[in-house]
Amino acid sequence: MSVSVLGSGAFGSALAISLAGQGPVTLWARDAEQARQMQQTRENSGRLPGVTLPANISVTAEFEHAMQAEVILLAVPMQKLRDALSVHTERLSGKMLVACCKGIEMTSGVGPIAVITQTVPDAHPALLTGPSFADDIARGLPTALTLACADATLGEDLQQELTTANLRLYRTTDTVGAELGGALKNVMAIGCGAAIGAGLGDSARAALITRGFAEMQRFAALRGAQPDTLMGLSGLGDLVLTCTSELSRNYRFGLSLGLNKPFDSATTVEGVATAQAVSKIAATEGLDMPISTTVAKLSSGAYSVTDAIQALLGRPLKEE
Numbered sequence: 001m002s003v004s005v006l007g008s009g010a011f012g013s014a015l016a017i018s019l020a021g022q023g024p025v026t027l028w029a030r031d032a033e034q035a036r037q038m039q040q041t042r043e044n045s046g047r048l049p050g051v052t053l054p055a056n057i058s059v060t061a062e063f064e065h066a067m068q069a070e071v072i073l074l075a076v077p078m079q080k081l082r083d084a085l086s087v088h089t090e091r092l093s094g095k096m097l098v099a100c101c102k103g104i105e106m107t108s109g110v111g112p113i114a115v116i117t118q119t120v121p122d123a124h125p126a127l128l129t130g131p132s133f134a135d136d137i138a139r140g141l142p143t144a145l146t147l148a149c150a151d152a153t154l155g156e157d158l159q160q161e162l163t164t165a166n167l168r169l170y171r172t173t174d175t176v177g178a179e180l181g182g183a184l185k186n187v188m189a190i191g192c193g194a195a196i197g198a199g200l201g202d203s204a205r206a207a208l209i210t211r212g213f214a215e216m217q218r219f220a221a222l223r224g225a226q227p228d229t230l231m232g233l234s235g236l237g238d239l240v241l242t243c244t245s246e247l248s249r250n251y252r253f254g255l256s257l258g259l260n261k262p263f264d265s266a267t268t269v270e271g272v273a274t275a276q277a278v279s280k281i282a283a284t285e286g287l288d289m290p291i292s293t294t295v296a297k298l299s300s301g302a303y304s305v306t307d308a309i310q311a312l313l314g315r316p317l318k319e320e
């Protein structure tokens with residue numbers, strides 16, 4: 001199957017590089033000048049500096065060119081996915097659309113699969129998620145990801161097609177669990193970064209990861225996910241990676257909150273909007289999500305780090 005990647009940011013470029021080992025890939029950028037520069041210099045200097053784009057990646061801003069492929073990877077931020085798809089609904093119709101974003105849409109409370117289904121009703125949606133930094137993938141380091149597709153047969157085909165020399169894909173039909181693992185771990189990573197930034201120590205981080213994981217499982221169960229999915233790469237795997245590495249933008253954003261230092265607002269930090277979405281859903285559903293709610297308040301400026309610590313430690317004692 002031929003593959004195009006929509007979105008030429010860090011992750012889209014990294015996936016294109018890995019997939020280029022299997023055959024030609026089209027990488028679509030919405031900005032014509034950026035596409036021209038990448039095509040000419042063979043580098044994404046803004047988001048993936050120092051990594052060469054293989055010769056069989058064609059970078060283009062012409063949407064029609066990208067639509068020649070059968071499989072389209074959607075590597076745009078979660079909060080931009082609906083807009084990105086809406087302008088091309090007709091052209092995307094009938095395609096295999098693989099969401100590569102992690103998050104819950106703030107305005108609707110749904111994940112990427114529902115956004116695809118609502119904007120391109122006759123597309124075949126799937127999700128690629130799991131622990132992976134763009135930089136690692138682009139440099140050819142080994143990575144294991146989850147390919148989630150409700151259609152088991154299509155999921156197997158996509159697993160075969162998108163596995164590369166350094167990307168080992170596992171598959172699941174539980175798209176709900178897979179997308180929630182990837183979305184919620186970003187919220188916990190902000191909390192962990194804030195804890196480390198504020199000097200609360202590694203024990204506090206371990207508590208946040210563990211109790212954060214309990215929240216992730218609770219939320220996923222409410223939405224009908226299979227418990228096992230959260231134990232896999234898309235849940236626990238990505239939670240561990242993102243809460244412990246300064247390569248994570250969510251973690252670094254949290255660090256900046258803890259250190260009370262500014263953070264570049266142009267950086268994609270998916271956990272901020274997702275924390276707002278989760279905290280709203282939790283309130284509506286009466287679900288106990290204290291870490292997510294605290295991260296939502298901390299990242300919006302409603303809470304200081306001291307407020308956040310008090311909010312979490314001052315809760316009534318309970319069974320684990």
Ligand SMILES: NC(=O)C1=CN([C@@H]2O[C@H](COP(=O)(O)OP(=O)(O)OC[C@H]3O[C@@H](n4cnc5c(N)ncnc54)[C@H](OP(=O)(O)O)[C@@H]3O)[C@@H](O)[C@H]2O)C=CC1
Pocket residue numbers: 006007008009010011012030031047075076077078080081083084100101102103132133134135267268270
């Ligand atoms: N980076 C990573 O290590 C990983 C990222 N992901 C996920 O991948 C998704 C994308 O992240 P990442 O690539 O890192 O983000 P970046 O900020 O590096 O890139 C985002 C890309 O999306 C494009 N874009 C934004 N809005 C639109 C739109 N409306 N239409 C078309 N294109 C648009 C941007 O274009 P422009 O430059 O013109 O603004 C840019 O090319 C996120 O959900 C993230 O969680 C998943 C795993 C790893």
Ligand SMILES: O=C(CO)COP(=O)(O)O
Pocket residue numbers: 102130131132133186189238241242247248249250251268269270
């Ligand atoms: O999703 C990721 C790792 O799996 C990337 O994390 P960040 O978006 O926090 O950089």
